[in-house]
Amino acid sequence: MSNISRRSFIKRTVAAGAASGVILSGVNKIAGASETGSNKVGTLIDLTKCDGCKGQKVPACVTACKSKNESRFPEPVENIQNYWPQKKYENWSDKRDLTKRLTPYNWTFVQNVKVDGKEVSVPRRCMHCDNPPCVNLCPFSAMEQTPEGTTQVNPNVCFGGAKCRDVCPWGIPARQAGVGLYLKVAPKLAGGGVMYKCDLCYDRIKNNQSPACVEACPKGAISYGEKVELRKVAYEKAKDINGYVYGDKENGGTSTFYISPVPFEKIHKELEKQKATQPNPEAPGFPTMPVEVGNFLDTANGMASAVLLAPVATAFAAGITAYKTMKGKGEE
Amino acid sequence: MAKEKILRHSGLVRLVHWSIALSTFTLIITGMFQLPLARRYFIDQLPGLFWTGDYSITVLVHYIAAAILLSAVSVHVVYHVIRKEYNLIPRKGDMKESYQIIKSMFGFCEEPKSDKYLAEQRLAYAYMAFSFLLILVTGVLKVIKNFPTMQFSETFLSWVTNIHNLATFMIIFGIFAHLAAFAIKANWPLLPSMFTGKVDLEYAKHRHSIWCIKGVGQKEKK
Ligand code: HEM
Ligand code: SF4
Ligand code: SF4
Numbered sequence: 001m002s003n004i005s006r007r008s009f010i011k012r013t014v015a016a017g018a019a020s021g022v023i024l025s026g027v028n029k030i031a032g033a034s035e036t037g038s039n040k041v042g043t044l045i046d047l048t049k050c051d052g053c054k055g056q057k058v059p060a061c062v063t064a065c066k067s068k069n070e071s072r073f074p075e076p077v078e079n080i081q082n083y084w085p086q087k088k089y090e091n092w093s094d095k096r097d098l099t100k101r102l103t104p105y106n107w108t109f110v111q112n113v114k115v116d117g118k119e120v121s122v123p124r125r126c127m128h129c130d131n132p133p134c135v136n137l138c139p140f141s142a143m144e145q146t147p148e149g150t151t152q153v154n155p156n157v158c159f160g161g162a163k164c165r166d167v168c169p170w171g172i173p174a175r176q177a178g179v180g181l182y183l184k185v186a187p188k189l190a191g192g193g194v195m196y197k198c199d200l201c202y203d204r205i206k207n208n209q210s211p212a213c214v215e216a217c218p219k220g221a222i223s224y225g226e227k228v229e230l231r232k233v234a235y236e237k238a239k240d241i242n243g244y245v246y247g248d249k250e251n252g253g254t255s256t257f258y259i260s261p262v263p264f265e266k267i268h269k270e271l272e273k274q275k276a277t278q279p280n281p282e283a284p285g286f287p288t289m290p291v292e293v294g295n296f297l298d299t300a301n302g303m304a305s306a307v308l309l310a311p312v313a314t315a316f317a318a319g320i321t322a323y324k325t326m327k328g329k330g331e332e
Numbered sequence: 333m334a335k336e337k338i339l340r341h342s343g344l345v346r347l348v349h350w351s352i353a354l355s356t357f358t359l360i361i362t363g364m365f366q367l368p369l370a371r372r373y374f375i376d377q378l379p380g381l382f383w384t385g386d387y388s389i390t391v392l393v394h395y396i397a398a399a400i401l402l403s404a405v406s407v408h409v410v411y412h413v414i415r416k417e418y419n420l421i422p423r424k425g426d427m428k429e430s431y432q433i434i435k436s437m438f439g440f441c442e443e444p445k446s447d448k449y450l451a452e453q454r455l456a457y458a459y460m461a462f463s464f465l466l467i468l469v470t471g472v473l474k475v476i477k478n479f480p481t482m483q484f485s486e487t488f489l490s491w492v493t494n495i496h497n498l499a500t501f502m503i504i505f506g507i508f509a510h511l512a513a514f515a516i517k518a519n520w521p522l523l524p525s526m527f528t529g530k531v532d533l534e535y536a537k538h539r540h541s542i543w544c545i546k547g548v549g550q551k552e553k554k
């Protein structure tokens with residue numbers, strides 16, 4: 001650790017400590033204060049290096065992800081039932097080769113846009129957010145944030161309600177029907193399958209290896225490492241090239257930092273146009289890049305201090321009332 | 333001629349009761365819509381129910397109702413502890429006495445004399461208090477886990493989630509039992525007490541004689 005990073009590390013640790021102390025007073029938006037130590041990992045995706053594997057049919061990172069995770073891809077039952085009372089179900093098992101969007105069989109893909117005359121390729125996948133609404137709001141606690149700060153779905157618990165996708169600003173998790181726990185309960189009436197998404201190759205990083213896509217990239221466009229460090233590098237490099245960072249301020253902070261020579265607002269606009277031309281423009285799986293998009297829980301958290309403090313205040317008032325009525329009227 | 337009445341529930345007690353009832357009802361409804369139900373079953377398409385499909389609305393209403401419930405419960409506890417009113421705490425022999433009360437309803441024996449509350453009411457209270465304790469503690473933990481700086485283990489969170497969901501069903505069952513009690517004619521005279529605060533003196537003397545003797549005794553002393 002260099003001197004600077006140690007100093008910023010200490011600052012952060014102090015901030016994290018202070019943050020847990022100020023939670024009750026409602027000040028809980030200290031950016032990136034969730035690091036409690038250096039065990040938090042992250043990735044840096046350098047859009048000045050990534051060329052979308054030009055000339056190749058499928059980018060190397062996408063191929064690497066697919067082959068690494070193949071054994072975990074869903075194998076649905078043959079006759080999948082509709083999501084009663086709806087007349088549909090989500091099935092990607094006959095489109096396993098799709099590589100131009102997120103599916104249960106494709107956890108990362110590369111978007112290509114042209115902005116200000118520059119061609120930019122953007123590898124996309126789960127951002128591994130600091131305060132992930134997908135994990136926080138899963139009604140079955142089927143999602144987990146690991147101590148390293150990555151997020152993952154537990155396919156044995158997931159019921160496929162897709163709430164995680166609804167509350168994710170990028171709609172990342174992808175659903176496959178005909179697999180998972182719901183089949184054992186009331187497959188016609190409730191549940192919808194299992195959600196799939198990038199887990200930052202958790203088994204590999206636990207093994208001190210970097211994620212498969214990082215290793216596969218011929219351009220070294222994706223770096224993996226200590227989150228605090230990568231965040232610093234991202235801002236330094238962005239400053240050098242007069243560029244921009246995405247992922248630090250979005251959704252209340254994530255552990256994925258994009259560096260781009262062109263503003264993300266413009267990339268976002270282009271992606272919106274492309275999304276509109278998708279076979280089903282409404283469908284998730286083709287994320288855009290809204291800059292500084294908020295966290296689903298911002299409003300709720302802003303109010304949470306009231307939830308926790310109200311009972312203390314009213315208890316106090318009740319105490320006084322009880323005391324007064326007792327002194328005043330005697331027993332009643 | 334108006335019947336003579338006796339005060340059973342003070343204004344504050346009634347306020348607490350209705351705050352708990354309304355906030356709990358709201359929490360059950362909005363809690364259900366934390367599950368992905370509304371859009372799947374087209375509930376959000378029904379007139380006036382569009383909000384059920386929007387988690388950002390239902391979770392906020394859940395939070396607001398939780399603040400009201402937590403406040404009402406804390407008033408309830410603090411107020412009665414300071415006043416040393418423990419009428420609803422179960423006593424020794426309540427199980428047996430409840431059984432007797434039920435037998436008496438079928439005319440097998442005389443109904444035992446009761447204090448302010450029947451033995452069954454004290455047992456029901458204990459059940460509800462326990463269920464609410466579970467839901468409140470797990471609810472507060474759920475709120476805390478949503479803070480940006482908070483991270484808990486998956487095992488811990490699934491315990492919290494499952495107990496929160498289980499306690500929901502315990503409370504729904506408890507509310508059914510509570511309401512079902514008022515289907516029994518013998519309990520009808522108690523109904524007005526949660527609106528006006530008063531019950532008929534004659535009824536109270538007959539059924540809650542221990543309570544009445546205490547109360548009357550105190551009045552005479554004054
Ligand atoms: C009668 C009282 C209550 C009932 C019936 C109830 C019921 C429910 C149900 C069914 C859910 C959805 C299942 C789930 O997400 O696990 C839920 C979620 C939730 N409840 Fe409650 N609840 C009650 C009280 C409370 C209280 C007092 C609090 C907070 C102090 C609270 C906080 C939450 C939170 C934060 C969530 C959902 C979102 C999340 O997981 O963060 N609840 N509740
Ligand atoms: S990140 Fe690397 S492997 Fe992926 S598309 Fe870009 S250059 Fe190719
Ligand atoms: S990007 Fe979406 S799915 Fe990934 S951690 Fe963030 S909220 Fe969850």
Ligand code: SF4
Nearest residue numbers: 065198200201211213
């Ligand atoms: S980190 Fe692993 S799971 Fe995620 S996109 Fe890369 S290869 Fe796929």
